[in-house]
Amino acid sequence: MDDMTVERSIWIDAPREQVWQAVTEPDQIAQWFLPVTLGAQMQRHDDGRLSVLLGPMAVDVARLEALEPPHRVTSRALPDGLLATIYTLEEADGGTQLTVTMSGIDALPADARRDRLQMSGDAWDQTLQNLKAHVAGTEKPFPQAGVAALFGFWRDMKEKIAVERSIWIKATRERVWQAITDPDQISQWFSPGTQWRGTGLIEGGRLSVYDAENDTDMYVQVIEKVDPPYQLITRSEPAPEEVPQTTIWTLQEENQGTRLTITHTGYELQSADERPNNMEQNTFGFGMMLENLRALVEGQELPYPGGF
Structure with missing residues (x-):
């Protein structure tokens, strides 16, 4: 074998x-x-x-x-x-x-x-x-x-447990990089009709959804690494009852396009009872997100226009 x-x-x-x-x-x-x-x-x-x-x-x-x-x-x-x-x-x-x-x-x-x-x-x-x-x-x-695990979408990374999804996009790395770092473009593929904003594409910068009604930021992501157009690493700023999670966005040239891979860690901090269901749901969610992102970059209709 x-x-x-x-x-x-x-x-x-x-x-x-x-x-x-x-x-x-x-x-x-x-x-x-x-x-x-x-x-x-x-x-x-x-x-x-x-x-x-x-x-x-x-x-x-x-x-x-x-x-x-x-x-x-x-x-x-x-x-x-x-x-x-x-x-x-x-x-x-x-x-x-x-x-x-x-x-x-x-x-x-x-x-x-x-x-x-x-x-x-x-x-x-x-x-x-x-x-x-x-x-x-x-x-x-x-x-x-x-x-998810059957399809090889889960990774056991020694000290970390991750969900990992990838997709090939018919576009340059630079174009895909824009789609994952520009708040206006994130709004289009992640949550159409919802405003995202950022404090700057630098380490320590923040990306978040702006809640105008309450004048607060939601789903805050703190930037830990910026290496354009190769890799972006963000860490969630969780509510008190939640655990922090890290998302690694990796861009690789492939077949005159770009393979975008999302590696999402933090599940090792969750209880054994809640981890499998959370990983299963997130596996589907990240797959849908990537399909929306690809559609935006390639100028196609979003398969999931309601966002996430």
Whole structure:
């Protein structure tokens, strides 16, 4: 097995056709794939896209392709499709041997690859047990197991635990840099109709949402590092009951465009009970944010015009 590949396998006491339905039909996928606390449903579109339905909002998370029923199907994480998961179903001992192989981690930044492998592998161990229970009609043994770690969107960085998302944008680094540092542009992709303001793009400077009604600043981000057009690091200024979180924005040239990566840390300071749900929700949120940002830079309509 490739050193940068996650592979897990499980035997399920059911025919291949039944297991195939469980891994390809959206109503069934939602039962074993999504954490219970998310309270979401799934939808499969004609083009193979799988969307998670969060109230009135639909978030594209993967695309099913190369279907060979009931033998094999490939799922690619969206929006970029870098990470691919292949489900292989084989008849074995009167049931089905299901093997999941995730690849594409080698296309990620070098410092992120190893950090993701263990968390992704552990997540698949739990999720396959949930799938087995779903097919058997029994209770899920790991109700909090979720999507984000499976796709390699979580990192265990020794002393820090992070959510990390990235997107390729058809624009120069300088243009993307403007979009993440200019308060007027941040307002357009993050919270249309809401005013952002800044005290200067310097270490110690602040970016925040201005609440005119109460003449206060909300969602304050303190700038810790400015290295244009390569990296921006900000730290939240939390309310008393919250913990501070750090966001690292990294811009790399790629294929005549820019890969923008967000690494969000601070979850290691949260309790073990609240951490998984917060990370799961933020994983979806950052993915949606990046899609909005890309649309703004490329001159397209925002996929999530309501903002965040």
